[in-house]
Amino acid sequence: MQARSERSRRRLVRAAAEMFDAHGYADATLGRIAQAAGMTKGALYFHFGSKDGLADAVQEQGHELLRRQVRALDAAGTPPVQGLIDLTHRLARGLREDPVVRAGFRITVECAGRRPPVADLHAAWVREAARLLERAREAGRLRDGVGDDGPRALLAAVVCGISGAWGAGLSTAELASRVAALWATLLPALVPPGEQERYRTQAPSGARGRRGAGAGADGGAGGGAGTREARSAA
Incomplete structure (x- = not known):
């Protein structure tokens, strides 16, 4: 379970990096990041409480x-x-x-x-x-x-x-x-x-x-x- 959670977290960080790179911090919404990672917004919030947290990651x-x-x-x-x-x-x-x-x-x-x-x-x-x-x-x-x-x-x-x-x-x-x-x-x-x-x-x-x-x-x-x-x- 822990390994699966870590894989999901890595997917989100990678998707966030791609969105920040392509669209900039302001336009990289949490919804777009979750979609790019193939996850729900709720799953994203399980790992990160905010876009700032994703940026830090x-x-x-x-x-x-x-x-x-x-x-x-x-x-x-x-x-x-x-x-x-x-x-x-x-x-x-x-x-x-x-x-x-x-x-x-x-x-x-x-x-x-x-x-x-x-x-x-x-x-x-x-x-x-x-x-x-x-x-x-x-x-x-x-x-x-x-x-x-x-x-x-x-x-x-x-x-x-x-x-x-x-x-x-x-x-x-x-x-x-x-x-x-x-x-x-x-x-x-x-x-x-x-x-x-x-x-x-x-x-x-x-x-x-x-x-x-x-x-x-x-x-x-x-x-x-x-x-x-x-x-x-x-």
């Missing part, structure tokens, strides 16, 4: 997706600068392919100022990126003289830019190419001279989509050599 699922990405990077021993690059690529793919991520960003914008405040998925991505940046600093992988404010502001702009580029309707491959070009420009300003080549700016294999076949199993742009360099930077 969608945001929490978006946070969990982010936490999984971060845990995967940590488990793989990915150097922090490479992890930062890969995290932004995974955000780009999530915005292109996952309605939960898109809905989370849209809810953040449309519910700004709500009391109690809605969970801020955009801010969560910026915080994780800042954490990786600080780890890179502690490991001595940033240029001398690189302060805190500039890179943090830059990361916030990168996250905003990725979400804006997705809104332009780019394909997964096109968006990955834009993010790679962005990092090719940013890396010289962040890492010490001569260390830019340590890092792969292309999307890892898991964040390229189907057309990413042909990359190394670990996502290196040119196979093993680029990946060995990235790992040696840890």
